[in-house]
Amino acid sequence: MLQPLFAVEAGGATVPVTILLVALVGFGVAYFVVGPGKRKGPKRYGDIPLAMRPYHSDEELETTGMERAMAWGVALAVFASLFLPLYWLIEPDRIERAVDQFYEEDVAAGRAEYQNACASCHGVNLEGGSAPHPDPDVDTPWPAPALDNIVARYQDSEIVTDVQEFIILTLVHGRNGTPMQAFGVANGGTYSDNQLDQITAYILSVQTGELPQAQEFVGRSGEDVYENNCARCHGQQAEGWVGPQLLNVFERYGWTGEDDASLESARAAVRQVLYEGRNLVGNAPMPAFDQELTDDAIEAVIDHLQEIQQLDGPSFGQIGGDPVPGEEED
Numbered sequence: 001m002l003q004p005l006f007a008v009e010a011g012g013a014t015v016p017v018t019i020l021l022v023a024l025v026g027f028g029v030a031y032f033v034v035g036p037g038k039r040k041g042p043k044r045y046g047d048i049p050l051a052m053r054p055y056h057s058d059e060e061l062e063t064t065g066m067e068r069a070m071a072w073g074v075a076l077a078v079f080a081s082l083f084l085p086l087y088w089l090i091e092p093d094r095i096e097r098a099v100d101q102f103y104e105e106d107v108a109a110g111r112a113e114y115q116n117a118c119a120s121c122h123g124v125n126l127e128g129g130s131a132p133h134p135d136p137d138v139d140t141p142w143p144a145p146a147l148d149n150i151v152a153r154y155q156d157s158e159i160v161t162d163v164q165e166f167i168i169l170t171l172v173h174g175r176n177g178t179p180m181q182a183f184g185v186a187n188g189g190t191y192s193d194n195q196l197d198q199i200t201a202y203i204l205s206v207q208t209g210e211l212p213q214a215q216e217f218v219g220r221s222g223e224d225v226y227e228n229n230c231a232r233c234h235g236q237q238a239e240g241w242v243g244p245q246l247l248n249v250f251e252r253y254g255w256t257g258e259d260d261a262s263l264e265s266a267r268a269a270v271r272q273v274l275y276e277g278r279n280l281v282g283n284a285p286m287p288a289f290d291q292e293l294t295d296d297a298i299e300a301v302i303d304h305l306q307e308i309q310q311l312d313g314p315s316f317g318q319i320g321g322d323p324v325p326g327e328e329e330d
């Protein structure tokens with residue numbers, strides 16, 4: 001509302017500089033036009049010593065002179081009492097606009113950085129894409145998730161509470177063993193924290209809020225579902241890659257190979273991982289599949305895992321480890 005008065009350029013130093021100039025000019029006027037600097041002519045008192053120069057008469061000093069001094073005092077007091085509240089009123093508004101402008105600059109810089117560094121995999125419009133599998137023997141490309149819906153996708157997530165932080169951490173560390181490399185300087189990337197913040201600000205500024213459609217399951221088997229959604233991380237034969245091998249995952253969750261109760265609780269544990277995903281600090285995340293796969297598809301892939309389970313299987317883990325020879329191959 002008060003902006004035209006000050007014509008402030010947000011973020012600039014226009015306000016303080018204007019105030020300083022006005023104050024200097026005001027002081028100059030006061031000093032030279034009416035104050036002690038007043039001169040009538042260049043050489044008027046040229047040879048009279050300073051203390052002996054004629055000045056106002058006593059009478060003048062006690063009447064008009066004094067009144068003038070008091071008027072100045074009042075004028076300055078009024079100025080101060082108006083200026084301070086006015087400044088106090090304008091300042092928050094100015095700060096807010098400065099913040100807005102910084103934000104817009106960040107988003108613009110982030111957009112350019114995104115187009116350079118990310119668009120080839122995640123799509124020019126953040127619609128998602130893919131990249132070759134880091135293992136040259138695997139032909140199936142690795143899907144790069146759409147980023148224009150990342151907020152919606154993780155909104156009700158059990159494993160991600162702060163999407164902004166999640167994006168930044170993904171950029172800082174990358175995803176070891178996947179095509180998603182680290183971009184932060186700390187992990188061999190070339191992007192400063194500030195640039196990662198800018199890219200993140202850009203991503204968050206273009207959210208569509210739309211959730212992806214779950215994949216069609218009709219006509220597919222649990223093995224297909226595994227092949228399309230799990231093999232890239234857990235290995236073609238479930239031997240493990242970025243994620244742990246799944247050949248004895250039921251056993252790891254308590255299956256004894258005999259009773260139905262332990263089978264059901266192992267299936268339930270696996271089901272929970274599939275619906276909720278897992279994001280432990282320092283580990284690669286296991287994505288949640290509750291949006292991507294239908295309930296039928298999730299049951300089918302659990303059935304498939306059950307078929308390939310081994311008891312006394314290989315131990316947990318081994319990223320990119322040697323494929324485990326096993327009965328699971330058909």
Ligand code: HEC
Pocket residue numbers: 114117118119120121122130131142143144145147150166167170171175178179180181183199
């Ligand atoms: C070479 C291809 C490639 C490039 C370049 C790339 N990414 Fe990725 N990104 C991927 C893949 C593949 C994944 C999925 C990894 C996985 O399955 O865990 C991914 C995952 C992500 C995720 C996690 C998404 C989610 O839903 O969990 C974010 C966020 C992300 N990338 C942001 C970026 C940004 C920002 C850039 C640019 C600075 C970038 N990526 C550059 C391939 C790429």
Ligand code: HEC
Pocket residue numbers: 225226229230231232233234242243244246249252270273274278279280283284285286287289301
């Ligand atoms: C982007 C890579 C990735 C994809 C795709 C993926 N997983 Fe995972 N998965 C992981 C990682 C990493 C872990 C280990 C997470 C942890 O424990 O911190 C994991 C853990 C698991 C676990 C728990 C293992 C255990 O011993 O606790 C199961 C079960 C599992 N995944 C099944 C699947 C199935 C089934 C699919 C396909 C529908 C799938 N995963 C797709 C990366 C992935």
